[in-house]
Amino acid sequence: MKKSAAFTHFAQTAARFTGKPMCFAMAASLIVVWALTGPIFKFNNTWQLVINTGTTIVTFLMVFLIQNTQNRDTEALQIKLDELIRATEAASNTLLALEELDDATLEKQRKRFADLARKAREECARDDPGPGKEATEG
Structure with a gap:
């Protein structure tokens, strides 16, 4: 061994x-x-x-x-x-082996996914206005 x-x-x-x-x-x-x-x-x-x-x-x-x-x-x-x-x-596939990238590239990817998450939350908020409110048609 x-x-x-x-x-x-x-x-x-x-x-x-x-x-x-x-x-x-x-x-x-x-x-x-x-x-x-x-x-x-x-x-x-x-x-x-x-x-x-x-x-x-x-x-x-x-x-x-x-x-x-x-x-x-x-x-x-x-x-x-x-x-x-x-x-x-x-x-x-650009996310493969992400842990091996330099800090600047990791930060770009983090910002990219933070933007995607923010947009998804905004889209979800438009589609689901909450209790007692009607969704806007669009």
Whole structure:
């Protein structure tokens, strides 16, 4: 197994495990045990350093695991959306792989769709004037 494939498998497994209620309960239990040992260690600096160091290390490592799984999920979602666009005759294929475009091009596309949405809302408002009012014929 390649290193990247092994990391991907590990990251996905770790993300699934850490997202379960049992893992949360274990972490919460660890905090409770740490808090209960405070009086034993007289709440000294070493006692505080244990939890600070432990949580910092776990947080640091989890950032990379979560980012890896998030990147994979986002990439898979983009591929699925691209396939839906490609397979829909009325859709514009210019929207394929939109996430790879530069910021200026993305902004142009965003404005284009904002204008389309505004026009659609205006058209809908003309066709449906609301309760108690008659639609204008046109």
